[in-house]
Amino acid sequence: MAHASALCAVRAISGPLDACAGAAYVDCMSDFDCIIVGAGAAGIAAGRALARAGKSFVLLEARQRSGGRAHTTLAAGMALDMGCGWLHSADRNLLVGLAQESGFAIDRQTPPWQKTADARGFDADAQRAYRAEQGRFFARVETEAKKGVDRPVSELLDPDARWTPLVEAMSTYVNGTETDRLSLLDFAAYEDTEINYRLPEGYGALVSRLGADLPVRHGCLVRLIDHGARPMRVETNLGVLRARAVIVTVPTSALANGSLRFRPALPARVEAAAMLPLGIADKLFLALDDAEEFAIDSRLYGAIDTSATANYHVRPFGRPVIEAYFGGQFARELESGGMAAFADFAIGQLVGVLGADFARRVRPIACSAWASDPLALGSYSHALPGHAGARAILGAPQGEGLFFAGEAVSPHVFSTAHGAWETGEEAASAALAVLK
Numbered sequence: 499m500a501h502a503s504a505l506c507a508v509r510a511i512s513g514p515l516d517a518c519a520g521a522a523y524v525d526c527m528s529d530f531d532c533i534i535v536g537a538g539a540a541g542i543a544a545g546r547a548l549a550r551a552g553k554s555f556v557l558l559e560a561r562q563r564s565g566g567r568a569h570t571t572l573a574a575g576m577a578l579d580m581g582c583g584w585l586h587s588a589d590r591n592l593l594v595g596l597a598q599e600s601g602f603a604i605d606r607q608t609p610p611w612q613k614t615a616d617a618r619g620f621d622a623d624a625q626r627a628y629r630a631e632q633g634r635f636f637a638r639v640e641t642e643a644k645k646g647v648d649r650p651v652s653e654l655l656d657p658d659a660r661w662t663p664l665v666e667a668m669s670t671y672v673n674g675t676e677t678d679r680l681s682l683l684d685f686a687a688y689e690d691t692e693i694n695y696r697l698p699e700g701y702g703a704l705v706s707r708l709g710a711d712l713p714v715r716h717g718c719l720v721r722l723i724d725h726g727a728r729p730m731r732v733e734t735n736l737g738v739l740r741a742r743a744v745i746v747t748v749p750t751s752a753l754a755n756g757s758l759r760f761r762p763a764l765p766a767r768v769e770a771a772a773m774l775p776l777g778i779a780d781k782l783f784l785a786l787d788d789a790e791e792f793a794i795d796s797r798l799y800g801a802i803d804t805s806a807t808a809n810y811h812v813r814p815f816g817r818p819v820i821e822a823y824f825g826g827q828f829a830r831e832l833e834s835g836g837m838a839a840f841a842d843f844a845i846g847q848l849v850g851v852l853g854a855d856f857a858r859r860v861r862p863i864a865c866s867a868w869a870s871d872p873l874a875l876g877s878y879s880h881a882l883p884g885h886a887g888a889r890a891i892l893g894a895p896q897g898e899g900l901f902f903a904g905e906a907v908s909p910h911v912f913s914t915a916h917g918a919w920e921t922g923e924e925a926a927s928a929a930l931a932v933l934k
């Protein structure tokens with residue numbers, strides 16, 4: 499009941515802002531308790547917490563939709579996640595409970611990377627050898643990280659060893675980057691219980707559903723936050739708004755490249771954001787004819803001797819589809835050729851593994867391009883070598899009312915939607931303490 503009335507209050511407050519849509523206006527509305535910049539997972543989590551507390555607030559979102567890097571699109575009648583898809587660490591992921599409450603079905607099948615892959619192109623003995631080497635690699639990461647000295651993860655790999663290209667490829671999927679740009683201490687700090695669920699209706703659909711009752715001003719690009727003023731002033735393409743607290747949830751790219759600025763300037767924080775760049779992960783979906791030939795949730799390797807390779811999840815949810823995953827510099831380069839470049843590459847690899855006729859059975863239906871997305875400029879953050887401490891710098895509160903949230907400030911579950919969600923809730927708690 500308290501929750502419902504709080505939402506009514508903020509809807510009423512969001513009215514004047516909506517009325518100003520598209521117009522150049524300045525200070526045309528009352529002050530807010532809090533302004534949230536960005537309506538992705540972190541911003542929505544923060545908004546829900548403020549709504550529960552009955553505060554006046556608004557989310558300012560530059561896109562014409564909520565969800566940010568959590569985005570489900572519809573293609574060939576299927577809900578396809580272009581950003582996050584897996585509820586990682588599902589046994590302690592807050593979004594699992596929220597999905598259940600929201601009536602979303604949950605798929606608990608073992609993910610393909612935890613099973614033996616299709617032997618075509620990667621025979622079972624070779625897979626065993628690779629998995630053993632992967633295990634040794636993770637053990638080295640743990641041992642070396644305990645020494646507390648940060649360095650590139652690449653120093654833990656023998657460049658000439660048999661499985662190094664595939665370990666590199668795995669890093670591009672997991673971290674969005676090659677290991678020479680990956681901080682050992684940050685990589686080792688990531689926590690994962692290895693329980694992974696999925697949502698047939700889409701993870702992006704869940705995140706935006708959870709924000710559906712919040713007052714979001716779409717198409718509102720925040721350019722400057724004057725945190726020296728009282729109340730703070732937030733300058734946007736639609737005018738100036740004021741609030742006693744501001745929660746910033748934009749990706750590190752927007753802070754590092756100065757598209758969102760601060761007055762007074764925050765050089766240490768901007769430098770921290772630059773040390774947490776977004777790596778690249780992209781997905782291509784291929785519709786698949788005669789899909790029954792493949793096991794549900796199976797996996798195909800396109801190549802095993804190069805890091806510039808895609809990984810193929812076949813029949814997710816039993817659907818007649820292949821979800822191809824691309825990462826790192828290789829994905830960034832393919833983006834310049836659009837969906838056709840991803841499809842050419844993927845179909846070429848699949849034909850190499852499954853035979854020339856296979857080309858007739860697949861056709862591209864959707865593709866992401868996160869490096870080219872101006873409001874993301876990448877997929878998820880990783881720390882550069884020597885900068886494992888950057889997440890703490892970026893996430894520390896500023897003064898009496900400016901807070902930072904988003905996946906990049908999570909100390910142990912960065913690069914995920916549930917990590918972003920947790921940081922949004924934490925930033926809202928800190929803002930509420932100030933607002934008291």
Ligand SMILES: Cc1cc2nc3c(=O)[nH]c(=O)nc-3n(C[C@H](O)[C@H](O)[C@H](O)COP(=O)(O)OP(=O)(O)OC[C@H]3O[C@@H](n4cnc5c(N)ncnc54)[C@H](O)[C@@H]3O)c2cc1C
Binds near residue numbers: 537561720868915
């Ligand atoms: C291909 C891919 C696969 C992924 N897979 C998984 C997965 O399986 N599981 C998982 O947990 N995570 C996954 N992730 C990561 C996950 O999607 C993100 O970590 C999470 O969604 C980030 O949420 P956020 O709120 O921190 O940032 P965002 O979602 O980026 O939200 C920030 C918002 O701020 C807005 N914004 C930016 N600049 C401005 C501005 N100046 N003014 C106003 N608004 C602005 C943006 O438009 C955006 O909506 C994946 C991501 C990608 C791209």
